[in-house]
Amino acid sequence: MKTTLRVRRFDPEADPPMGYVQEYRLETEPSETVLDGLIKVRETLDDSLALRCSCRGAICGSCGMRINGHAALACKTKVISVAPADGTIEVEPMHNMPVIKDLVTDMAPFWSKIRQIQPWLQPPGTAPKAEYTASPEAMTHLSGVMSCIMCGVCVSDCTVLEVDKTFVGPAALAKAYRFVADPRDAATLRRLNALNQPGGMWDCTRCMECIQVCPKGVAPMDRIMALRANGMAAKVPSTCGSRHAEVFTDIIKHKGILDEPMLAVRTFGLKHVGRLLGMVPMVLQSVFKGKVPKSGPLHRPIPGIHHIQRLFKRMRVKS
Amino acid sequence: MTTSPLYDVLIVGAGLAGMRAAISAYEQGAKVAVLTKVHPVRSHSNAAQGGINAALTDRGDKWEDHAFETVKGSDYLGDQDAIEVLAREAGKDIITLEHMGVIFNRNEEGLLGTRRFGGQKRARTFFVSDFTGQALLHVLYEQIMQAKIPVYEEWFVTSLLKNDQGHCSGLVAFEIRSGKFSLFRAKTVIMASGGLGRVYEPSTNALICTGDGMALAYRAGAPLMDMEMVQYHPTTLKGKGLLITEAARGEGAYLLNKQGERFMERYAPTMLELASRDVVSRAEQIEINEGRGINGCVLLDCRHLGRSFIQERLGQIYAEAKTFANIDLAEEPLPIRPGMHYQMGGIKTDTEGRCWDPQGHWKGLPGLLAAGETACVSLHGANRLGANSLLDTVVFGRRAGQCAAEYAKTIPAPVISDSAVQADRQLIETLLARQGPGERAAALRLEMGTTMNRYVSVFREEDGLETARQHIQSLKARWSGIAIQDKGHVFNTGMIATLELGFMLDCAEAIIAGAITRTESRGAHFRTDYLDRDDEDWLKHILLYHQADAEPDIHYLPVRITQWQPQVRIY
Numbered sequence: 001m002k003t004t005l006r007v008r009r010f011d012p013e014a015d016p017p018m019g020y021v022q023e024y025r026l027e028t029e030p031s032e033t034v035l036d037g038l039i040k041v042r043e044t045l046d047d048s049l050a051l052r053c054s055c056r057g058a059i060c061g062s063c064g065m066r067i068n069g070h071a072a073l074a075c076k077t078k079v080i081s082v083a084p085a086d087g088t089i090e091v092e093p094m095h096n097m098p099v100i101k102d103l104v105t106d107m108a109p110f111w112s113k114i115r116q117i118q119p120w121l122q123p124p125g126t127a128p129k130a131e132y133t134a135s136p137e138a139m140t141h142l143s144g145v146m147s148c149i150m151c152g153v154c155v156s157d158c159t160v161l162e163v164d165k166t167f168v169g170p171a172a173l174a175k176a177y178r179f180v181a182d183p184r185d186a187a188t189l190r191r192l193n194a195l196n197q198p199g200g201m202w203d204c205t206r207c208m209e210c211i212q213v214c215p216k217g218v219a220p221m222d223r224i225m226a227l228r229a230n231g232m233a234a235k236v237p238s239t240c241g242s243r244h245a246e247v248f249t250d251i252i253k254h255k256g257i258l259d260e261p262m263l264a265v266r267t268f269g270l271k272h273v274g275r276l277l278g279m280v281p282m283v284l285q286s287v288f289k290g291k292v293p294k295s296g297p298l299h300r301p302i303p304g305i306h307h308i309q310r311l312f313k314r315m316r317v318k319s
Numbered sequence: 320m321t322t323s324p325l326y327d328v329l330i331v332g333a334g335l336a337g338m339r340a341a342i343s344a345y346e347q348g349a350k351v352a353v354l355t356k357v358h359p360v361r362s363h364s365n366a367a368q369g370g371i372n373a374a375l376t377d378r379g380d381k382w383e384d385h386a387f388e389t390v391k392g393s394d395y396l397g398d399q400d401a402i403e404v405l406a407r408e409a410g411k412d413i414i415t416l417e418h419m420g421v422i423f424n425r426n427e428e429g430l431l432g433t434r435r436f437g438g439q440k441r442a443r444t445f446f447v448s449d450f451t452g453q454a455l456l457h458v459l460y461e462q463i464m465q466a467k468i469p470v471y472e473e474w475f476v477t478s479l480l481k482n483d484q485g486h487c488s489g490l491v492a493f494e495i496r497s498g499k500f501s502l503f504r505a506k507t508v509i510m511a512s513g514g515l516g517r518v519y520e521p522s523t524n525a526l527i528c529t530g531d532g533m534a535l536a537y538r539a540g541a542p543l544m545d546m547e548m549v550q551y552h553p554t555t556l557k558g559k560g561l562l563i564t565e566a567a568r569g570e571g572a573y574l575l576n577k578q579g580e581r582f583m584e585r586y587a588p589t590m591l592e593l594a595s596r597d598v599v600s601r602a603e604q605i606e607i608n609e610g611r612g613i614n615g616c617v618l619l620d621c622r623h624l625g626r627s628f629i630q631e632r633l634g635q636i637y638a639e640a641k642t643f644a645n646i647d648l649a650e651e652p653l654p655i656r657p658g659m660h661y662q663m664g665g666i667k668t669d670t671e672g673r674c675w676d677p678q679g680h681w682k683g684l685p686g687l688l689a690a691g692e693t694a695c696v697s698l699h700g701a702n703r704l705g706a707n708s709l710l711d712t713v714v715f716g717r718r719a720g721q722c723a724a725e726y727a728k729t730i731p732a733p734v735i736s737d738s739a740v741q742a743d744r745q746l747i748e749t750l751l752a753r754q755g756p757g758e759r760a761a762a763l764r765l766e767m768g769t770t771m772n773r774y775v776s777v778f779r780e781e782d783g784l785e786t787a788r789q790h791i792q793s794l795k796a797r798w799s800g801i802a803i804q805d806k807g808h809v810f811n812t813g814m815i816a817t818l819e820l821g822f823m824l825d826c827a828e829a830i831i832a833g834a835i836t837r838t839e840s841r842g843a844h845f846r847t848d849y850l851d852r853d854d855e856d857w858l859k860h861i862l863l864y865h866q867a868d869a870e871p872d873i874h875y876l877p878v879r880i881t882q883w884q885p886q887v888r889i890y
Contacts, residue, residue, distance in 0.1 A: 149360070
């Protein structure tokens with residue numbers, strides 16, 4: 001079928017370095033992927049188009065790029081599944097990392113965040129003579145995270161990293177979970193304390209984008225949530241993040257509706273008057289935009305609150 | 320131009336063999352660096368799916384059984400002293416990997432679990448679902464990060480350097496990101512740059528598998544051995560040739576022909592689908608050639624294994640079949656065919672990984688070591704058993720790293736001049752300066768690949784091999800007519816494709832030279848004009864030495880036999 005690849009290119013050697021869009025028109029087969037198309041371009045039309053690719057089978061993690069506005073592995077994305085009626089597909093380099101040339105990005109910042117979580121097994125004492133024993137379930141569970149191929153796709157589309165470069169990011173956090181959940185690792189508490197710091201596990205805003213785009217089903221955000229649960233269970237010092245989760249639950253339990261002023265006050269605590277005051281402009285803006293409920297900023301329990309409380313009781317019994 | 324610090328051990332390639340070598344040399348206290356054309360976790364070791372063999376003697380397995388099955392699998396061309404080392408040391412290396420953090424599958428007692436693989440009567444393949452290679456590769460990279468071993472990522476080697484005594488003393492490489500050349504000084508170099516699959520089209524191999532290390536060593540004077548032994552894997556997808564793991568058959572999948580017959584009953588009555596790979600690939604090709612295939616394929620049937628079992632133990636190929644062949648393995652059989660997969664031959668080494676022989680039985684390149692698919696110890700002889708390649712990388716990677724580190728302590732710092740860089744830089748500038756219209760590297764590679772796949776594949780004969788030889792010669796001549804459109808120095812992948820094609824043409828020439836020379840059928844090398852194995856004349860290795868502008872210089876080495884005399888090979 002007739003396909004147009006609209007590629008966002010970047011020439012670092014132009015004076016000055018220059019970004020531009022180039023369209024390549026080609027024929028593709030229904031079985032072909034976006035990577036097949038790009039390779040065809042490189043091999044028959046324009047060998048100056050730079051991209052990384054190697055295995056063609058979604059295992060090496062080289063060909064992460066944005067296709068029609070979402071990051072993906074080009075080798076795993078069928079042309080037919082993303083091409084609209086006119087056959088034009090938008091291809092750009094991954095976001096949240098510097099571009100070297102065309103679709104090739106600099107992965108150094110990605111790897112420095114991975115290194116930040118000390119990504120190696122830290123077992124206790126000296127190793128046994130044979131293997132460590134571990135339950136088959138634990139190992140099978142870990143294989144779901146270990147199948148991460150470090151392609152950078154989740155990092156590219158992470159909405160927190162877009163505004164906060166200090167966030168360690170979904171790939172590194174999923175990797176951290178791989179060690180926290182490993183029964184052979186002895187550094188769990190140290191790891192959780194480190195992840196409890198600003199930029200760590202509490203900075204994810206749960207937008208789900210990383211789950212959506214991950215080509216290997218690693219579901220990074222779910223791993224981040226599991227880290228938080230592990231952290232709270234291990235009683236790492238409370239932070240605004242963990243208090244937010246606790247206070248949120250508590251308010252719902254007692255009022256059945258989110259009481260936002262209370263949430264802010266109790267999350268930050270009265271010690272952090274400065275941060276509370278910092279929210280005043282946002283509150284005022286909300287008032288002007290009509291975002292404050294008619295009943296006023298303070299909430300009473302909703303009618304039928306006992307139903308909600310029954311749910312909480314049932315959940316406690318279950319867990 | 321820059322010059323690197325002096326390294327005791329410089330490793331080319333960061334797959335399993337390269338990283339294992341780096342860790343073991345580091346543990347010996349050597350000053351180590353790794354240089355690789357892709358980031359370590361992009362290496363092709365990733366693609367090994369099914370598992371890694373080892374006879375764990377504390378659970379009643381015998382290393383001798385593993386060794387014998389490897390010898391038999393090799394069709395008696397493997398060197399038995401090397402195979403004994405492999406089988407004896409395997410158990411310890413598996414445990415080391417587990418201690419490093421590999422999440423091997425466990426049995427109910429929480430101990431390492433196994434699955435069956437081809438050519439072996441006992442289940443001794445350890446695995447992580449069906450992405451064992453990836454699981455190992457990422458763990459070794461974790462160890463590299465922990466040890467802070469320097470890695471030159473995305474550097475491309477253009478030649479090996481020798482000092483005045485003919486000792487390998489470093490290499491010339493450029494950084495792909497900038498195009499800048501550098502001289503790397505090293506007391507020893509370990510070549511661990513993987514295979515040469517792209518010499519063929521199609522191939523299961525990744526696009527980076529272009530035989531760089533073999534060609535670089537060959538050009539520098541190290542011999543290549545048993546290059547005619549190219550493995551065709553029995554289960555690859557039509558089209559691009561993606562791999563479907565042997566673990567599918569190990570876990571119980573059947574091979575069926577058009578009539579729905581389990582045809583392996585006729586070819587290997589005892590081992591059936593789990594006969595060794597050369598046997599199964601030949602059987603499939605015969606079925607296809609005699610009209611019992613479907614569109615050039617036979618069928619891999621997993622349906623009776625059940626959906627949940629397939630998804631847990633074979634999840635990756637389940638997804639692969641769905642994405643690339645649009646088939647649900649739990650409901651439909653998958654069309655597959657034999658496809659080029661692995662090079663048993665490579666740079667000749669001894670059991671320590673050395674590409675030279677201190678005893679002087681053969682001539683090599685002192686200072687150079689090799690490990691993994693790029694090397695030929697020889698373990699795999701004429702046919703490699705499934706799940707022995709991962710084992711090869713960790714056992715012989717470790718040994719090469721150790722040997723290099725110890726050897727480096729005994730020799731002085733090498734003296735090399737930086738003029739060596741000039742020639743390579745000049746070559747690049749000449750290539751870039753050539754104005755079009757010229758030929759495209761990709762077009763020449765495709766011609767090479769289809770020629771090799773047609774004439775130097777499962778079945779071979781003299782006329783076809785001669786045709787292939789002439790075609791490769793003509794492609795070598797046309798190589799210098801390639802014009803690259805990209806005139807820049809940053810990430811010039813057109814340039815890299817051209818240099819890689821040069822390496823691959825040397826490899827292709829060596830494969831064909833070996834295949835023409837060996838007038839018998841053994842393992843993966845099946846000559847329709849010489850149907851039988853001929854132990855009297857051919858129980859020996861073929862060594863090829865590079866000669867500029869001439870056919871390779873051919874030498875022979877006897878096979879080393881310790882305890883298993885050649886027998887008729889029946890599965």
